[in-house]
Amino acid sequence: MAIAHRTIYKNVAAALNLQTKDDYLEVGCGSGVFMKLYASHVHSVAGLDHSEDMVKLSTRYNQNRVDEGTAEFRHGDASEVPWEDEKFSAAAAIATFMFWPNSLGSLKEIHRVLRPGGRLVISLGWNADDGIDHTKHIKECDIRLYTGKEVQAMFKEAGFSENFITYSKGFGMPRIMIASAVK
Numbered sequence: 001m002a003i004a005h006r007t008i009y010k011n012v013a014a015a016l017n018l019q020t021k022d023d024y025l026e027v028g029c030g031s032g033v034f035m036k037l038y039a040s041h042v043h044s045v046a047g048l049d050h051s052e053d054m055v056k057l058s059t060r061y062n063q064n065r066v067d068e069g070t071a072e073f074r075h076g077d078a079s080e081v082p083w084e085d086e087k088f089s090a091a092a093a094i095a096t097f098m099f100w101p102n103s104l105g106s107l108k109e110i111h112r113v114l115r116p117g118g119r120l121v122i123s124l125g126w127n128a129d130d131g132i133d134h135t136k137h138i139k140e141c142d143i144r145l146y147t148g149k150e151v152q153a154m155f156k157e158a159g160f161s162e163n164f165i166t167y168s169k170g171f172g173m174p175r176i177m178i179a180s181a182v183k
């Protein structure tokens, strides 16, 4: 795992504070490595990704839990989360939010599948508060960068009752944004 990712994972894990009773959803889960490293103790894990290859990879990477029925991985877009209302107690989106074309609609979907009191943590390694000129990244990677204020406004509009933003320093990322919200 890249050093930059390790710092982000540690920050997300600290903000999520996953407990054994949690049912955890990761949106844009990629290979599912975060949940393997930081969510092995929770009651259940679920991953969503819009890449079929990533769904296969995360399933393989978490095969033991899939076989015992405490993990599942589904294919789909963050704006249409394919689980029922109030299924999860915690959710995260790590290094993926900046790619989502319908960010507000996706937050509303995550809000829908969280139980009352459920937590959401989003990491934004690159963001509009970090002081970097991202012009090239935006063009090359087709991403959208947000300020903390914009994320907080979206959390509110999506229905979250509390939210807060913290920043920390990571390798090559001077101001990683960790955005947390509670339903």
Ligand SMILES: C[S@@+](CC[C@H](N)C(=O)[O-])C[C@H]1O[C@@H](n2cnc3c(N)ncnc32)[C@H](O)[C@@H]1O
Binding pocket: 027, 028, 029, 030, 031, 032, 033, 034, 048, 049, 050, 051, 054, 076, 077, 078, 079, 093, 094, 095, 096, 099, 100, 101
């Ligand atoms: C940089 S990777 C991060 C993967 C993982 N969260 C991690 O930190 O290891 C971004 C992931 O988000 C997924 N993704 C991007 N846009 C998405 C969307 N709109 N809905 C669901 N997944 C998406 C990509 O397929 C990719 O697996």
